[in-house]
Amino acid sequence: MYSEKVMDHFQNPRNVGTMSDADGVGQVGNPVCGDMMTFYIKVKEARIADVKFQTFGCGAAIAVSSMVSEMAIGKTIEEALKITNESVAEELGGLPKNKMHCSNLGADALHKAIENYQEKQKETEPPSGSPEKSQDKETCSCPYCEGPIEGLENTCVSCHIEFADCPECHKPMNKKADECPHCGATKPRV
Ligand code: FES
Numbered sequence: 001m002y003s004e005k006v007m008d009h010f011q012n013p014r015n016v017g018t019m020s021d022a023d024g025v026g027q028v029g030n031p032v033c034g035d036m037m038t039f040y041i042k043v044k045e046a047r048i049a050d051v052k053f054q055t056f057g058c059g060a061a062i063a064v065s066s067m068v069s070e071m072a073i074g075k076t077i078e079e080a081l082k083i084t085n086e087s088v089a090e091e092l093g094g095l096p097k098n099k100m101h102c103s104n105l106g107a108d109a110l111h112k113a114i115e116n117y118q119e120k121q122k123e124t125e126p127p128s129g130s131p132e133k134s135q136d137k138e139t140c141s142c143p144y145c146e147g148p149i150e151g152l153e154n155t156c157v158s159c160h161i162e163f164a165d166c167p168e169c170h171k172p173m174n175k176k177a178d179e180c181p182h183c184g185a186t187k188p189r190v
Pocket of ligand 1: 061
């Protein structure tokens, strides 16, 4: 009735357990029988580095979970999302017709764990326009104390020196100084 592969994964399920530092967790219940399956994933460099699962269900559901976990480890997120309930049943050498509903849990629980991981990623991404992302904005610093020079005022926010552009190198120099700190050019005396 069951294939050898189903029996093997049922009797020696791989990757059973929980994961305290999971990057994503997904849980689904089977409406037909009320059984439950929880998947935990660890992601490293956009690949599924580890999978653990807990299944409260029949032998077929345990075999399905075990197979899904093996199929997912090492895959990229995109590849893991392509694992379907049908491909898992196929990989197991088929399931009896009256047990096909048990295979519905496996890929769904894995996909939910991936969705959970992706949601967490979005939450930790800095919002666009934040200081980290706007580093390409050109900034000018004071040549005397290295503090930032403020916009149109041309004044150093730290030492409050007022600046004018050096007529030679066009970099900021103290309006009242006689010599440019960048190129050493001296102001023509009037
Ligand atoms: Fe519930 Fe198989 S009978 S998952």
